[in-house]
Amino acid sequence: MISSPAFAGKRYAVLGLARSGQTAVAALVAGGAQVTAWDAKEEPRHAVAELHGDKVVLADPLAIDLIGFAGMVVSPGVPINRHPIADAARAAGVPLICDIELFAQSRDSLPPHKVVGITGTNGKSTTTALTKHLLDVAGIPAIMGGNIGLPILGQEPLPAGGVYVLELSSYQIDLTQRLDCEVAVLLNLTPDHLDRYDGFEGYVASKARLFGMQALGRLALVEMKAEMALDVLRDAPDGQRFTFIESVDLPGDQAEWPSLAGPHNRANAQAAVAAVRELGLDEATIEQGLKSFNGLPHRMERVAESNGVIFINDSKATNPASTAPALAAFPPVEGHKRLHWIVGGLPKGVDLDDCAGGFPNVAAAYTIGDAGPLFAEILAPHMPVVRAEMMSEAIRRAIEAANPGDVVLLSPACASFDQFRDFEARGETFRQIVEVLTGQGDHTHGEEG
Template identity: 40%
Template sequence: MIDLSTYIRSQDKKVFAVLGLGRSGLTAACALAQSGAEVWAWDDNIQGREKATDAGLKIVNLNDCDWEKVHSLVMSPGIPLTHPKPHPVAAAAKKNAVEIICEVELLYRACPHATFVGITGTNGKSTTTSLIAHILKTAGQKVAVGGNLGTPALELPDLDHEGVYVLEMSSYQLDLLEHLVFDISLFMNISPDHLDRHGDMQGYIKAKKHIFDRQTKSQTAIIGIDDEESRAVFDQINVESKIKTIPISGHIRLAEGVFVSQGHLTDDCFIPTNTTAEEIVDLNTIERLPGVHNHQNAAAAFATCRSLGLSNAEIISGMASFPGLAHRQELVMIKNGIRYINDSKATNADAAARALGSYDNIYWIAGGLAKEGGIEDLDPYFNRIRRAYLIGDCAKDFATQLDKAVSYELCETLDRAVKKAANDAAQDGYKDAVVLLSPACASWDQYRSFELRGDHFKQCVNEIVSPSGARNQHGSIAS
């Protein structure tokens, strides 16, 4: 746990109010208390307050407290700051001129000499965060990875000037920073999301752009330009000329920047002046970075790691050994030339489109609790699907939407779908066949989380397709 004592001793007011006592909030409260601060802990739910009491923290109702004594309100990013309306405690803190921050800000104040890399975007930020951290670790760098991804910021180790914090940053967290300056900021992409928390699309983009706050020419901004809104952000930041900017793309050839063309990662940024763009690696040879969206992730990781001083060889080595993220186009197994891919994180059609666009000869397992619009927008990918295996609550609705465009089978449950898909893929014998779980749906009709759904898929694959599984003379799974 991060030691905040040096920072706490430098402040006149020693009271820190903490609102929201989930994992990150409770970690922040405990870190502050152990570092000598007086902590007023509060959660609207009694379960949160009970956990804080068990941890020895002081419970103070922040809806009725003396704000004159409070230095900062450390607020869980999940609690509304502005929309649809501010939480009453946030409104009271703002009225009393008390800063409202999140735990990532405290990490920066405790370890200001470390290098901070921040990654944001609607899609791909978790993979990019993990990929950057993996490359740095394999190159022998001192790295800690967390933030919105996995480990809360104050559970990370203390790092000095030789260390690098690689932090996934949500729009909620970016709204709660006061002094943190990212040495390298990544703005991956933007599409409508969390609009209820930011008012509208412009409010959402504004929150994401906080990742550039306080940066100067000594810092770097890496910005994806594969969508219209992100291109506008790049143009604005580049024209202002306050920050070193590097454009990246997963499929557009750039005159200057880092891009991928026909799967080839190319550097036209870190090369000597007046030299030809340099091809770095053929990403088609890296199994765990498939598809245009992962190509953008790779371009972002390359630009970041080169900015941090790594060589091309170190970056290529790290990419090649990247294990990928669970439930995000996760390669479970290759058996008899058939790949089994767990993309359970694809809980809507937009996410499923990235997976469907990454493969051919797909045996697609889809269904669950559908989002608005279902799979209507996936029509451009239907020609890649050999057969669909529909499960869960929306199976019949998806069947109607597929109509005659894609052959399908109603399977109800995941184990049946895996068995039928594996059989069909084995019998058809198409080259590069893929059994793909990319549900385009939430999991809640059959599973408590997409993680449990993905774990069940992996279990089914290992039981049905494992070397010990019984097969008939045609290579099919025995019923």
């Protein structure tokens, strides 16, 4: 576990006791802090009481005097733009923080190390996993955390020379004050999570804070469009070093990187490669790592091939901007449109404009979920549309229509909550239905962004 003696004797409150909250409580207790914890559900409160006994006070932070607390630790899922805890903490002069800020406060107690922080609307998970993989190939101790994998505080500290690779959502950046990343990465910016911000500009300002926390002399890696159009380096120290991701040269041939297909994954690879070059990796090691990267589930994941038809699970594409690169990755071959696109779910908007550039690649669309009727109307002028409603029907109809060499792609451009618990459950359902209908499965992983 990562903790710090800097917590000793200080008072912290923790609101939200899911994985990151539970881990924050444990790290604070291990550091000698006085902890008050709360969750609306009884089960996680009971778990904290069982683990920590009288070392943790169970009390709703809205019902106690917060004056004098060193931090109000909230889950990134708590909407601080409208939750009363935000006003209560501000009135008491208590900073709103999350587990990433606790990690930042613990860094002085850890063996010498470096941090790569990665954010952006799309591609964070791919780039984070790829960066860690490249470090693994080089034999450099590395772990990843933040918005991916295990909570960072719950992992074992790295030995001297290690690298912490953190995927950072805008929510986590909002709740972090002093995370000075040796390399900070902003992959791209498109409107998202606008229910949490004062318009798109508020979302941009949140992401820009990552560079504002860097010390002068660190490296900022940023999408050119995001900087030129949105000034995302506005908070960076004057004279800070920066590189446009698009300008990064890559070693070898992208065609030899099976899990990094498409222009979106080229950008993800450029960001990861620039980051590890800054950390001292050589070109041969980097090229080896690009070839051996296996990607992550639900991100352009190849789940089966049957009768020459490839089935791709891109369930992580929960908005049109993240689906657009997936469509672009499968252009026609010798004039034959080979892409059968399963799209729909709980929509985050009322259009598919971000995907329009990929429409010429699509042989047919199969609409599902709450967005199905709307998307069918949008897509009908551009391609054949099957109004399937349920995923099983969409897959069955796509299999009937597909020819050898074609691709059946689940890239929903929507959230999953109309029919599924989360995007992982949606992707697993796609995999299972494909395996039943084809009688076979090939679990070779690929990736989106």
